[in-house]
Amino acid sequence: MMGRFVLRRFGLALITLALLSVLVFIGTQLLPGDVGRRVLGPFATQESVDALNARLGTDRPPLVQYTDWIGGAVTGDLGDSITFARPVTELVGRALINSAKLAALAFVIVVPLSIWGGILAALRRGRLIDRLITVGGLSATVIPEFVSGIVLILIFAVTLGWLPGTASAPRGSGFFTQMRHLLLPAICLTLVLFGYIARITRAGVIEAMEADYTRTAILKGLPRRVVIRREVLRNALLPTIAVVASQMGYLIGGLVVVEVLFSYQGIGQLLYSAAQNADFPLLAGGVLVVGAMFQGSMLLADLAYSWLNPRIRLAGSG
C-alpha cells in the first residue's frame, strides 16, 4: 500500500513539475514577445536584435524551443545567462548555497519557536498569552519583510550598532561572523513564518485536545502531562510537518525581498537582478529550480506525514 502511495505521489510531483515548466516557459519565452528586443531595448538595431535572438534560439518555433530547453534542464544545462555570460546552473547553484545558509538559520530559529508558541497558545487557550501569540504572530506574519527589515536595521544596525546592516560577511569570514551578518535577515523571515506555523500548531493541538480519544485518555486517568505529550502532540504535530514544508515556498519568496534589502548574494537576489535586466534564460532556469525544490520538499513532507500516520501507512491491511 505504502509503495503504491509513494509511486502515485512521485508521479503527481512529476506532472506538476512538467506543468510548471510549461508555465515558466510561457512566462519567459512567449509572453515577452520579441525576447531580443526586450533585452536590448527599443533603440537597438534590428540586426543586433536578430543576432541575439539567433544566439538565444528565440527565433525558433515555440515547441522546438521548449523541448530544447526542457531537454537541457533534465541533463543539468539551463543555458547561459545574458548578463553574466555564465551557465545558469552554475550561477543558481552558487546562489542557492548562500540562500540555504540564510534559510537554514531562519528555520532553526522559527521551527522550534513557533511550534512551542503554538502549543503554549493552545494549552492556555483564551488567556492573555494565547491572544499575544495568535494576534501578535498573525500581525508579524502579514507585515512585509522589507518593513520589519527596515525597522530592525534602524534599531539594531543604525541606532544601537549591535549587528551589521548587510548580510554578506567579508570574504573568508568565520562561521560566527557569517551568522552574525545573517541574523537580522533571518529574524525578518522568522517574523513572517512564526505566526503561521504557530497558528497551525495551535489549531492542531486544540483539535486533538477536543477529540474523543483525548477524552478517553483523560477519563481513564492519565496525567495531563502524559495526555498532552502522547495523545495530543502525537496527532497534532503531524499536520504541522506538512505546513512547515509548505512554507519553503513562502520562504523563497521572502528571500527575494530580504536578500535585496540586506544585499545578500542568494537565489532571491539573483532572480531579482535577472528580472531587472530581462535576463530571460537566468530567470527561467532560476524559477524552475525554485519550483523543483519546493515540489521536492512537499514530496518529502508528504512521505514523512504518511509514514508517521498509521492510517495511511497501514491502509487496506486490516
Added chain:
Amino acid sequence: MTAQTAITHPALEVRDLALEYRIGPDWKSALRDINFTVERGESFGLVGESGCGKSTVAMAIMHYLPRNGRVTQGSIRLAGRDVTDLSPRELRDLRVNKISMVYQNPGTALNPSIRIGRQVEDVFELMGVPAREREGRVRQVLDKVQIADPIRVMRRYPHQLSGGMLQRVVIAMAIASRPALLILDEPTTGLDATVEAEVLDLVRDLRDEIGTSVLFISHSLAVIRKMCDRVAVLYAGRLMAVGPTEETFNNPSHPYTVGLLRCLPSPETGRRDETTLDTIPGFLPPLGAEITGCIYAERCGNVQDICREVEPELIPVPGDSVSRCHFWDRAQELPRTVPEAAPRRERSEETLLAITNASKTFVQDGAPVYALHDIDLEIRVGETVALVGESGSGKSTLAKVLLGIHAPDDGTVIALSGKGLSAKVAQRTQGEIGAIQMVFQNPDSALNRRHSVRRIIGRAVRLLRREGRKETDDRTKNLMREVRMGSQHLLAKPRQLSGGLKQRVAIARAFAGTPALVICDEPTSALDVSVQAAIINLLAELQAEENVSYLFISHDLNVVRYIADRVAVMYLGRLMEVGSSPRVFAGPHHPYTEALLSASPDLEEDTRIRLEGEIPAASNPPSGCVFQTRCPRKIGVICETVEPPLEEAEPGWFKRCHIPIEELRLLQGQPPAEVTADPATT
C-alpha cells in the same frame, strides 16, 4: 471516614444538581434539580430524548465538562466522596480505580496513532500493575470481552477494527479496574442491530460477573428496559420520574412517560390499518427557557391551571417511585392526542414498479464492489414495502438505482406501470420523474438551509408540474396543508423549524408532483420518539389519501411491523427474504432474518441467535451463499459452493436459502405448517 460507613454509601448519589452552559454571552440552565441514587450492584438507566441533558449528567459525574459548562449547585457523591471538590490527583485516582466510561461512537474514542494493546495497557499501568504482568492482564481482559484473538488485536491500530470490535476494546478498558461505577453513554447507538445485541449481552454478563454498578444512558426505551433495574426519565434538563424499570414502564406515573410509550410501535400495537400511533404534541423547550410551572405543561394532555403556575416537586408515588407531576395518579388517563381510527385505504394487486435482475457494481480503487446482485422486487399500487438490513446491505443503493441516481449494471430492467424506465433520471420523462420521489433520512441535509419553505416546495412543484405561477403557489399551499402545516411557515427557513416540521416540509416536497412511489429512507431515525410517531401517522394518512406506494427503508423492526405490508430483507447486496409483513415476522424465517429479529432488545437473551464474525466486504463476497460465513443454520458444503436462488417457497413468500422450509420450521421451533396460516391470506 470509617470503613463501616463506607459500606452503607450507595455507588452514586446525585443531589440537587444544577448545571449551566454559556451560549454566546448568556448562561443557560441545562440541568436543574437532578436527584437520583445508584445503589451498589444496581443498573440504573437514564432515558430521554436528544437535548434533554443525559450526556451532560454523565460528564458532570466524570467531572469532565466542556469549557462552556459549569455546575452551579448540588453534589455528586461517588461512594460517599463528593467529586465536585477533588484535587486533580484525587480526581485522577478516582478515574483510574473507581469509575469508568464507555462512549457512543467507538470509532473516535481510541487514539488513531497508538496500538490497541498499548492503549489498554495504560489502564493497568495507571493501576500500578508491574510491567511484566501487564501484557498478560491485557490479554485476559480482551479475552473477557470475548475478543477471539487478543494477541492479534493488540497489535492493531483502531482504524483496522470494526465498530463492534472497538466498542469491546473500550469496554475492556472500562472494566479493567473493576470500577465501582461504570457509565455507558449510548454505547450501542450507531451500531448495527446484531452487533448491538452482542454488545448489550456482553455488558450484562460482565456486570453480573464483576458486580459493578452501572449507569446506562440511552434514548432507547427498549434498551433501557432490557438493561436496567431502575430508571430515571429526563426531560428538558429535569427528572420527570424515577423508579424501578418495570414499574416506570408498566405502570407509569408521569404523562411524559405515558406519552413516550404510546408513541412507540411495539409487537403488541396493532398495525397501521387498525390504529394510529399516539403522539406528543408541541416541542421541547429551548435550552435555558425560563418557564414557570411544570416544564412539560405545554405538551401535556392532563394539564390544569396549577401546572402552569407551580412547578411540581418529585412526589413519592406507589411502587417505590417518584414523579414530577401534580396529577401523577391520573397519568395513565392521559387522553389520546390523535384519534385512534386509522385512515382507510384501498390496495390493489396491480404492480406499480418492478425491478428485475438488478445488480450494481461500483469500481473502487480499480477493484469492483458488488453493491447489488440479482435483485427482483415488485411494489404494488398503494402498498408499503419495507427494506430491512444492516448497514452496507445495499438498501440505499437499491433506492438510488430506482430513483435513477445510480445507473445499474446492464441487464437490469426497471418498469413503472408496465412501461420500461430509463436507468438515468436525466433520461426519464417529466411524469416519470414526478412519479418516483424520495424522503431523506436527515431533513437538515435534505433541505437547503438558505431557502424558505415556500421556495423549497415551490421549486419542486414548478419543475414537476410545469404550471402557471398561480397554480404553483396554490399547489404549494395545498401541500403545506396536506402535511398539516400552516401557511405561517411558508416564509420560514429550515433553521427556524423543529426536526419534525422540517421532515414534513421534506415530505411535502416529495409529494409535489403527485408521486406514485415515494422512497422513504429511514425517514424517522433522525427524529425523536415523540416526533417519529407523528411522521409515521402522516405518511400513513398521505398513503390513504393519495393511494401512493412506499418503499420504506428502516432498521427499526417495530416501525416496519407497524407500517409495512410486505418486507424485503437484504444482506450484502442480495434479497434474502421477501414476503408479506405478518408472514415475515411470524416465520419460519430465513436464518438471517431470524438473527435480525432475535437481536431486538425486546427479547430475552436465551432466545437469541448470535451471529459470528463480521459482515464480509462487498468487494470480496463469500463463495456460495453470501451469508454462509456467519450463518448459524449452515447445513454443509452446498452453502459454501452454490449460491441459492431467491425462490418462492410459499405463495408470495420468497427465500434465498438451501434449507427447505419445513426444516427451517423445525429448527426455529415453530408449530407445523397447517397451524400458522398466513394472516394476510386469510
Added chain:
Amino acid sequence: MAQPSHSAGGFRLTIPQATRSQRWQVLRRSATFWVGATIVVIWVVFAIFGDFVTPFDPLGTPADVLNRLEAPSGEHPLGTDELGRDVLSRVLAGARQVLTVALAATVLGTIFGTALGLVVGYAGGIVDEILSRILDAFLSIPLVITGMLALTALGPNTLGVIVVIGLVFTPIIAKTVRAAVLSERQLDYVTAAQLRRDNGLYVLFVEILPNVANVIIVEFTVRLGYAIFTVLALSFLGFGIEPSIPDWGLMIAQHRGYLTGGIWWPVLFPALAIASLVVAVNLVADSISQAFE
C-alpha cells in the same frame, strides 16, 4: 463527513449553529475587529479623499527640491523626501495606490476563483484533477516571484500587477470554494434537486452558492491581506508602479540608502503606514473568519 449522523441522544453537547445575527453579535463584541476595522476605514478615507486632506501636493512641485531631506518639523511633521516632497502628504496619498490595486486584484481573483471553484466542485472528476495540478504548479512558485516574472515579461504597469495577482489567486480561491462545494454536494438537498431534474446552473448558483458564501467572504478578506502584502513587495522591488505615483513600497526602496546616514523619516513613516494597514486588514480578516467558522 459523508453522512452527518444526527442520531437521537448523540454524545456531542450540541450547541446550535450560529445564525447570521449571532455571527454579527460575535463580531460586534470582538475588540480586534473594531481596532482593525477602524484603521482600515481611516486608510480608505485617505485613499478616497486624499487629495483634499494632504497639506502639500504629494506629487511635489519643482520648488520642493530646495528643501530636500528635511527632518520632521512644524511645517513638515514627517519631514521631506529626497526630492523635497512632504512625506506626510505622500504617505496619506499612498493609501490609494495600494488599496485600489490590492482590492481590484482580490475582487478579480475572487470572482474567477468562485466561478471556477463552483464548476469544478460540482463537475468533479477529471476537471477537478486538472485544476489541482495547475494549482500545485502555480503554488510551487512564490507569489512575489511569479509577479516579478510576469511583470518582466509584460513590462511594468499597474494593470499588469492586478491581473497577475488576480490570476494567481484564482486557483487558490477556486480550491477553497471547491472544497466547500464538495461537502455541500454530499448533502441530500442536491440529490433532491437531481430528483426533480433541476437546472445545473440553478443548483450551482441558487442552491449551493448561498451556502458557501461564508467561505468566500472569509477567503476574500484573507486574500486581500496577501494582495496588499504582494503589491507592496513588488513596488518595493520596483515592479509595476510608475515612479512618480506616491507608493509606500517605492518610497522605502528609494530612501533606504539614506538610513545609514541617519535619515530615517522617509523610510520609517511609510513602513509604519504599511504595518498599520496590513495588520488592520488581517485583524478584520481574522475576526471575520472566527465569527463565521
